[in-house]
Amino acid sequence: DGGITQSPKYLFRKEGQNVTLSCEQNLNHDAMYWYRQDPGQGLRLIYYSQIVNDFQKGDIAEGYSVSREKKESFPLTVTSAQKNPTAFYLCASSLGSNTDTQYFGPGTRLTVL
Amino acid sequence: AQSVTQLGSHVSVSEGALVLLRCNYSSSVPPYLFWYVQYPNQGLQLLLKYTSAATLVKGINGFEAEFKKSETSFHLTKPSAHMSDAAEYFCAVSKETSYDKVIFGPGTSLSVIP
DSSP, X not given: OOOEEEEOSEEEEOTTOOEEEEEEEOSOOSEEEEEEEOTTSOEEEEEEEEETTEXXXXXXXXXXXXXXXXXXXXXXXXXXXOSOOOEEEEEEEESSSTTSOOEEOOOEEEXXX | OOEEEOSOSEEEEETTSOEEEOOEEEOSSOOEEEEEEEOTTSOEEXXXXXXXXXXXXXXXXXXXXXXXXXXXXXXXXXXXXXXXXXXXXXXXXXXXXXXOOOEEOOOEEEEEEO
């Protein structure tokens, strides 16, 4: 089955630690995205990548980093510089254009202890 | 700049009643419009998409939406609500340029009362 997987589903982090969220897709999509979701605020774009080895900052990139070394993978690192990282993180992919449907993973819920 | 507003952060309907979720957009050029649904603790999935082929768009699970350019609206409807429709619904807009992102609305939480 084609789709997007995110792991882990739940993640707990101590303050001051960096953590990496995994996102893998087997849809052969060029573009991948990371969103943060907080209650009542909808989705906010963190980073996006339209092609391997290239990515751009979204609206709330501070305190986050990404890499895109493989077409299938787009991991997100939440660094200690992110002041309020507790949130639900969603990864998505699309064929490549902004007008294409985005396909979402099941999400990772990050809690900072 | 593009933007999306969804009137009503929370909507409650009785089972079997009409579902109407409102979405208004702003865009300087003809937009692409989407409705996505999110069930609790899951990712989003596409309900339907407007691409200028037809103003009335039919989606999955009996939902449909009508593009009204004069009102800059893309409201989502379903004639008869089911309990399984309880979820968060997001309207989104984009346009066919390489540097613009998809903009998501804040979402509307739909509750269905038995």
